[in-house]
Amino acid sequence: MPPRGAHPSARSGPGAASAAGAGSPGGRSHRDGRPVSFAGVSPVIAGMSRIGPVFTPAELRGRGYASALVAAGSARARTGGAAEVLLFADLANPTSNSIYRKLGYRPVEDCVVLEFV
Template sequence: MPDGAAAVLAGELAAAGPEFTEVTGVSGGESAVRAFSAAWQAGTGATGSLRFRQRLYRLGEPTGPPRPPAGRHRAAVPADRELLIEWYEAFGIECTVELPDIAGTVDDRIADGLLHVWEDDGRPVAMAGNSPVVAGMSRIGPVYTPAGARGHGYASGVTAAASAAALARGAAEVLLYTDLADPTSNSIYQQIGYRPVEDCLTLDFVDVADRVGRGRLRTGRAG
């Protein structure tokens, strides 16, 4: 939303009082998030802390990895279920994101052909998902390579394959987010055709009463 609208929204929510609304965080385009945060902090006395910065990318002209990794892509199958659940859990821990109902998500995505595996010498070494096409758009994620298999280009290969699958399903736009603290991912996605759109922030708000009176931080999310 426009920056001005974000600031007005924050002011209205702050004026409503905690009995009507509790905003514990905000995420979105950097400019709008900063406008919302400034108005919210002015209206409530809360303080904001940065959780992470991301960059939104859109697929332009798709290309394969400049240095194709060993192995091949295939769609995930039910036999991969337990491994992919482990990888989803590891992804959530590494990226400090909450992923609800991981087992159900893995089951649904396998059934719908929306999870992709890169395997090398018959061994799964990386995964990528793509969301169903909605309003002409599909989002790539999560992309995960276990620590022992990194550095071989597997993430590039499986992301390129997942992107091609999204296009084959009719997506006019394929999107993904990267963590700006990870220069590797921001580099490899551009190498396979992704172009930056905008930077995004996720902020958590800490209420003064929580911080001083109860000595704890709220860790819920909103926005």
């Protein structure tokens, strides 16, 4: 089920598996006892939760591990009381952006981080 009210922001920057960490702030996919993907899920604060970071090693991508974790984390955040589930996506990564849209996320704003030195 897509996360109703999910609003990802976009900013530049950084399958047959079991998801672990149901009571933890994130989840991990495992295959043959090895972690193959990770997705963090923040606690619900002020009705919002954030997904991220999300990571799968390059050699294990394209198998749906991270997609399953993002979907499960989003659902867990919603059932945990989040009215909005947020994530930050790299605009230069069409693969992750396509996956997030399929999961029900939609872009709402672009962010830029400026550092003054």
